[in-house]
Amino acid sequence: xxxxxxxxxxxxxxxxxxxxxxxxxxxxxxxxxxxxxxxxxxxxxxxxxxxxxxxxxxxxxxxxxxxxxxxxxxxxxxxxxxxxxxxxxxxxxxxxxxxxxxxxxxxxxxxxxxxxxxxxxxxxxxxxxxxxxxxxxxxxxxxxxxxxxxxxxxxxxxxxxxxxxxxxxxxxxxxxxxxxxxxxxxxxxxxxxxxxxxxxxxxxxxx
Numbered sequence: 001x002x003x004x005x006x007x008x009x010x011x012x013x014x015x016x017x018x019x020x021x022x023x024x025x026x027x028x029x030x031x032x033x034x035x036x037x038x039x040x041x042x043x044x045x046x047x048x049x050x051x052x053x054x055x056x057x058x059x060x061x062x063x064x065x066x067x068x069x070x071x072x073x074x075x076x077x078x079x080x081x082x083x084x085x086x087x088x089x090x091x092x093x094x095x096x097x098x099x100x101x102x103x104x105x106x107x108x109x110x111x112x113x114x115x116x117x118x119x120x121x122x123x124x125x126x127x128x129x130x131x132x133x134x135x136x137x138x139x140x141x142x143x144x145x146x147x148x149x150x151x152x153x154x155x156x157x158x159x160x161x162x163x164x165x166x167x168x169x170x171x172x173x174x175x176x177x178x179x180x181x182x183x184x185x186x187x188x189x190x191x192x193x194x195x196x197x198x199x200x201x202x203x204x205x206x207x
Contacts, residue, residue, distance in 0.1 A: 003119055005172035006066055007112045011136050013073055013165035014105060015143020020151045020158035021098050024084070027155065028091045038095055042102040049106030057111040062118075065111035066173040069104060073166030076101035077159045084156035115176070 021042060026035035057065055076097050083089035113132070120128045150158040 002172045002175040002177075003112070003115060006070070006169040006176065007132070008135065008139070009165045009169035009172065010066075010070065010073070010105075010109070010112065011139045012143065013077070013162040013169065015139050016147040016150065016158045016165065017077055017162040018147060019144040020147045020155075020162075021094070023148070023151050024080075024089070024155055024159075025091065025094060028089065028094065034091065038091075038098060041095070042098040045099045046102040046106035049103040050110065053107040053110045054114070056107065057114045060111075062111040062115040063173060063176050065108045066115070066176075067170050069108035069111070070166045070170030070173060072101055072104045072108075074163050074170065076104075077166065078163035081156040081160040081163060084159065119176075 018039075022035045022039040025038035026032060029035065080089065080094065080097055083093070116128060116132065117125060147158040147161075150161055
C-alpha cells in the first residue's frame with residue numbers, strides 16, 4: 001500500500017503540472033513560442049535523464065531515490081506556487097525550475113517501477129505491471145484536464161496540488177518495506193527488510 005500510494009501520488013503530481021507549465025509560461029510572456037519551448041525543453045530533459053535513470057536505479061537504494069524525487073517535486077513546484085501567489089514569478093525562473101525538476105523526475109522516476117519487482121511475487125508481476133501501466137495511462141489522460149481546471153480557478157493551484165501530491169508520495173515512501181523475495185532473486189539494498197522475511201512487504205492491492 002505505501003508503494004502504491006507513493007507511485008500514484010507521483011504520477012498525479014506530474015500530470016497536474018504538465019499542462020499548467022505551458023499555460024503559465026504563456027501568461028508570463030504572452031508568446032506561444034516561449035510557452036511551447038518551455039514544455040518541450042522540460043519534456044526533453046525528462047526523456048534524456050530517463051535514459052540514464054534506469055541504470056542508476058538498479059545500482060542504488062530505490063526507496064531513497066523515490067523520497068529524493070518527491071522532495072525535489074515539493075520544493076520546485078511549491079516554490080512556483082509561492083512565487084505565483086506573491087506575483088514574483090518570472091519566465092527564466094519558471095524555465096529553470098521546470099527543466100530541472102523534469103530532469104530529476106526522469107532520472108529518479110524509474111526507481112518506483114523498478115521496486116515493483118521487489119514487492120510482488122514473480123508469478124503476479126505481469127498482471128501487476130499491466131495494471132500499473134493502465135493506472136498510469138488513466139492518470140495521464142485525466143491529469144491535464146484537471147490541471148487546466150485548477151489553473152482556471154487560480155494559476156498557482158495546479159502547482160500547489162502537485163507539490164502536495166509529491167509530499168504525499170514522499171511520506172508514503174518512507175513506510176515502504178521490502179524484503180528479499182527468493183522467487184524474484186536477491187534485492188538487497190533496495191529497501192528495509194521486515195522481521196517476517198518481507199511477507200508483509202509483498203502484499204500489494206492489485207485485484
